[in-house]
Amino acid sequence: MRDLRVEVPIGGRRVAAVDGVDFDLAAGESLAVVGESGCGKTLLARALLGLAPEGARVSGSISIGGRELVGSSAEEWRRVRGKEIALVFQEPASAFDPVATVGAQIVEAVRAHRKVARSEARRIAIERLREVGFPDPARGMAEYPHRLSGGLKQRAFLAMALASDPAILVADEPTTALDATVAAQVLELLDRLRLGRRLTLLLITHDLGTVATHADRVIVMYAGRVVEEARAVDLFREPRHPYTRALLASLPRLSARTRNAARRFDAIPGVVPDLASRPAGTCSFAPRCPERFDPCDSDEPTLYPAGESIARCFLYDPRLRS
Numbered sequence: 001m002r003d004l005r006v007e008v009p010i011g012g013r014r015v016a017a018v019d020g021v022d023f024d025l026a027a028g029e030s031l032a033v034v035g036e037s038g039c040g041k042t043l044l045a046r047a048l049l050g051l052a053p054e055g056a057r058v059s060g061s062i063s064i065g066g067r068e069l070v071g072s073s074a075e076e077w078r079r080v081r082g083k084e085i086a087l088v089f090q091e092p093a094s095a096f097d098p099v100a101t102v103g104a105q106i107v108e109a110v111r112a113h114r115k116v117a118r119s120e121a122r123r124i125a126i127e128r129l130r131e132v133g134f135p136d137p138a139r140g141m142a143e144y145p146h147r148l149s150g151g152l153k154q155r156a157f158l159a160m161a162l163a164s165d166p167a168i169l170v171a172d173e174p175t176t177a178l179d180a181t182v183a184a185q186v187l188e189l190l191d192r193l194r195l196g197r198r199l200t201l202l203l204i205t206h207d208l209g210t211v212a213t214h215a216d217r218v219i220v221m222y223a224g225r226v227v228e229e230a231r232a233v234d235l236f237r238e239p240r241h242p243y244t245r246a247l248l249a250s251l252p253r254l255s256a257r258t259r260n261a262a263r264r265f266d267a268i269p270g271v272v273p274d275l276a277s278r279p280a281g282t283c284s285f286a287p288r289c290p291e292r293f294d295p296c297d298s299d300e301p302t303l304y305p306a307g308e309s310i311a312r313c314f315l316y317d318p319r320l321r322s
């Protein structure tokens with residue numbers, strides 16, 4: 001992805017809700033995109049799938065295997081989706097037709113991208129259900145979506161997403177609606193699929209705990225822009241951007257002194273800026289930043305190298321270092 005920009009109509013004008021995002025994804029890699037609600041991460045994922053909302057204008061470059069996708073027709077995007085890149089999100093129920101069986105829907109997904117007989121599509125569907133840990137896959141084929149638990153519904157959704165062997169899976173808050181134990185199982189399953197299939201994973205989440213254990217690299221977004229990019233291990237060891245530091249400080253944690261009871265966390269003061277009135281020419285995080293200094297209100301930082309990471313913050317501007 002290069003210089004990706006998604007402009008959406010707000011209050012009679014176009015506002016860049018995703019603004020100049022660059023990243024590379026290697027085969028088999030897991031990249032997490034994190035940030036608070038409204039930071040642009042879901043819109044970024046939708047743009048990557050050619051599913052930007054109506055009225056949005058997407059510019060820049062999205063290239064998969066050397067093929068440019070920005071500017072593709074709806075029909076071209078439809079062919080890419082499912083075949084090369086697939087999506088799972090937090091509400092699997094809305095992905096299914098409630099009056100058709102899970103099996104029928106996975107069979108249909110297989111046949112949408114492959115010219116195979118119905119019997120072969122059924123065999124593939126059962127295989128996918130087995131792969132995602134569905135108990136008794138052959139029987140599971142006959143189930144209706146509403147009869148499945150949240151965890152099984154998410155597994156069935158994954159089986160459908162994998163129906164045509166995509167190279168990239170975009171998982172948008174895949175575990176938000178699940179309880180902690182089931183969420184952990186689904187994340188483990190994603191790891192297994194990634195390793196077994198060399199599946200590339202783009203994980204959209206607000207949950208830094210998920211990032212710590214399931215991502216190789218992380219992009220932190222704020223107000224539509226990338227503010228830090230780092231290997232996951234570096235992000236947790238030495239977060240560079242003040243926003244990343246604030247996000248990490250806001251994670252609930254056990255107090256060292258009263259480890260069995262007290263939970264402490266620091267809220268980030270203020271709110272994510274309204275994109276329509278985002279001030280230009282300053283750091284977007286300045287109103288909430290405890291490390292704000294002279295240039296922050298009069299100039300806009302770019303991305304600077306910060307150790308092994310990159311951060312959009314004047315603290316790393318080599319011109320300002322003494």
Ligand code: SF4
Binds near residue numbers: 241290293315
């Ligand atoms: S540029 Fe300034 S205000 Fe923005 S994050 Fe860095 S220190 Fe804080």
